[in-house]
Amino acid sequence: MEGIRKSPLRDEKKYVYSDFFFMLAPRVVERLIEGDFASYLQKNFYGPLGATTVTYNPFLNYPANSIVPTENDFLFRHKPVHGTVHDENAAMMKGISGHAGLFANANDLAKLMQMYLDMGAYGGDRYIREETLREFSRTQFPENDNRRALGFDKPNLKYVGVNNNTAEGAGPNSFGHTGFTGTFAWMDPDTGLLYIFLSNRVTPTRENTRLYQLNTRTQIQQVLYDAIAAESARIERLRTPSSRQ
Numbered sequence: 001m002e003g004i005r006k007s008p009l010r011d012e013k014k015y016v017y018s019d020f021f022f023m024l025a026p027r028v029v030e031r032l033i034e035g036d037f038a039s040y041l042q043k044n045f046y047g048p049l050g051a052t053t054v055t056y057n058p059f060l061n062y063p064a065n066s067i068v069p070t071e072n073d074f075l076f077r078h079k080p081v082h083g084t085v086h087d088e089n090a091a092m093m094k095g096i097s098g099h100a101g102l103f104a105n106a107n108d109l110a111k112l113m114q115m116y117l118d119m120g121a122y123g124g125d126r127y128i129r130e131e132t133l134r135e136f137s138r139t140q141f142p143e144n145d146n147r148r149a150l151g152f153d154k155p156n157l158k159y160v161g162v163n164n165n166t167a168e169g170a171g172p173n174s175f176g177h178t179g180f181t182g183t184f185a186w187m188d189p190d191t192g193l194l195y196i197f198l199s200n201r202v203t204p205t206r207e208n209t210r211l212y213q214l215n216t217r218t219q220i221q222q223v224l225y226d227a228i229a230a231e232s233a234r235i236e237r238l239r240t241p242s243s244r245q
Contacts, residue, residue, distance in 0.1 A: 001027075015146040022099035022151075023089060038096050049115060049122055051108035057095040058103040059083030067103065070181060071202040086181055086202065106196050109185065113176075117187040117194055137175040153177050167218045169225025180206075184217040191228050195221050 004020045026037040033040050038056050046054040058067050062083075069082035076088050085091050087100035095101050104112075111122065116137070120128035136150040139157075147154045147165075152175040155166045165178065166186065174193075176186030182201035187194050197220065201211040211217065 013141075013144050015141070015144060015148065019089065019099035023093070023097055025098035026093075026096065045127060046108075046112070048125065048127070049108075049111045051104065051111045053108045054102060054104040054112060056101050056103070057084065068200055069203060070200050071206055072204045080204075106198055109196055109198075110194060113185050113187055113194055113196065116175075117189060117192070119189075137173075139172075149175055162215050162218075164218065167222035167225055169222055169229070178217075182211045182217075184221075186221065191225070193224060193228065195224060197221075 001024070004024060007020065010016070029040065030037050042055070046052070053062075055061060059082075064083055067083045069080060070086040072080045073086075077091070085095045085097075085101040087097075090097040090100035093101075115122035115127055116133060119130040119133045120126055121130075137152050137154075138149055139147055139154050140149060142157055145157065147157050153165065154175055155170045155172060156164055159168055166174065166176075170186065171188060171190045173190050174186060174188035176184070176195075178184050180202070182197075182199035184195070184197040186196075197217045199211060201208050
């Protein structure tokens, strides 16, 4: 934490991927609420959403055979990682951080992401103000060639082909996040598409990069967009009277 506080800002306004703020965020929240970060999230978000498996340190509440293992870490922890966070910084923060550490199944993660997709509302209740989600999900500094939103990722400013960070069909209003272990969660307000891909490509080692090489996540995402486009075209044909010869 002290190292993060002392890290200098760069003179050039250039995008750099950094977790620093998100490591500090829980401490900021705890100062504001005068309470525990993880408990606050459970009480105000995950619990009311019915997302019961979204949690930090799942080994405290679930048997190991219900938790997918991650990497065989013989450099930092000197053992296979199973039931605890894979990220080393989050591990040093006892598994609870703003940048890593959450576990969930796809169904409960979908509830959280659907709330984001619906701009802060879910099941008739509002969790986050709509204007807040719209601000956090828009590209903030495109003039610096930075595609990122606040906390969320965005499609590249220009589509770069099969190696793009999203499928070509993902529109500029879409947003989401990709994870180091191969996870992918993406929301598109224009189509209503919520796409979640969970994987552990670091099993048994982070040297496994085939998920990226094959563009597996984005190719599946494009299949979904193609299906939406085909269905929209079919509906449009049904609405348009056929001309008589």
